[in-house]
Every structure is written in C-alpha cells, then in structure tokens.
Amino acid sequence: EVKLLESGGGLVQPGGSMRLSCAASGFTFTDFYMYWIRQPAGKAPEWLGFIRNKANGYTTEYNPSVKGRFTISRDNTQNMLYLQMNTLRAEDTATYYCARRRELDYWGQGVMVTVSS
C-alpha cells in the first residue's frame, strides 16, 4: 500500500526557515518523481515543484513563486522527501502536501505551516 506521511510543520516567524519531511512507503521510491503542493485555508492548491526519479538524475523544477527560497531534495536510502523553506512570509501559511508522480496519484495527509510573529 502506498503511503506518504508529512512531518515538520508548525509555527515559524517571518523570515525564518523550516524543513518539511515526507516519509514514503509501499513503492519503489527511486522510480518516481515526487512533488510538493500547498494549500492555503479555503483556497485551491498550488503546485510548488518536484524532484525527478533516478533515471532522470534527481533534478528539480520549481514554481517561480517559490524558486530561490524553497529547495526540494530526497534521501533515497531512507525513502524520504524534503522541502526546505527559507525566508518565509505570511503568505506561505498553508497546508503542505507531498504527492507522487506527475499525475499526483497519491497524496499525504498534509502538514500545516503557519508563518506569523
């Protein structure tokens, strides 16, 4: 059974940093592109970016809205996906999800990030 479980959210001050994690299980992690998406309360989701699979060199792509502040990485020995978020702003407040593959066939349960002083 495919499972994705995010962790690491919480309250952070504006200008601060936070790293989110996503534990993956139930599939061959290195075979798949992995994605991060966020959703502010009451709004539509926003695609943040992805990291490619082993066959495509684990390269990354980002939404211009977060490029340069957010970094996606993966630890393939631990089946973990990460989202490093720097210089956080109030508008980064959202629930953050990890998901699998281009067509987002599986999502995690989400983790809340609140940016506030």
Place this chain on the structure above:
Amino acid sequence: DVVMTQTPPSLSVAIGQSVSISCKSSQSLVASDKNTYLNWLLQSPGRSPKRLIYQVSKLDSGVPDRFSGSGSEKDFTLKISRVEAEDLGVYYCLQGTHLPHTFGSGTKLEIK
C-alpha cells in the same frame, strides 16, 4: 502560467441528479508525448485531495463509474451521474502538461 478556468464555483444538487463541471485551459494541454495531462481531484471535507481521473478520462481504481471525464486540447468536463451523498466536497482540475502545473479554482458540490 497556464490558467485553468473552472466553472461553476459551486453546485447544489439533489441525490440522484447529474452534474457537470467545466475546466478550460489557456493553452492546449496536449504534451509532446501526445498525452493530455488533465486530472480531476476531489477534496472531501477535512481530507487531502484525492485523484479521481487522470489523462482526461481514465478513472482511478475504486472510483465509481458514475464519474466520467471528457474533452480535448483546452476544454474539459467532469460529469457525475446519479450524485450520491459521498460525492460532496470540492472538485479541482489540474494540468500537468506545462510547468508550473496549475489547478483550477475549484467547484464546491453541496447536496440539497
């Protein structure tokens, strides 16, 4: 960015009725590999989004065949036949052809 215009923003329907949701993209969603990466997702209250349909019309495993997707190029439709109470929530279209991938604004389905 590709803009996904989703209508209507909300629907209120009785059990057993049929509904359609439209999603129009600002660019063709036919990718270089000839696939069209248009998905439909449902976010039930308090839950993560769940994919229902991918590549325009392919139903995910376990999704009732009351759901169907159609369309091409820039114009897509999700149809729900014989709505059931469990269908309530917010439906989103998502294009995965162009970077950045973009979502529609959502259609909230309520049961009368």
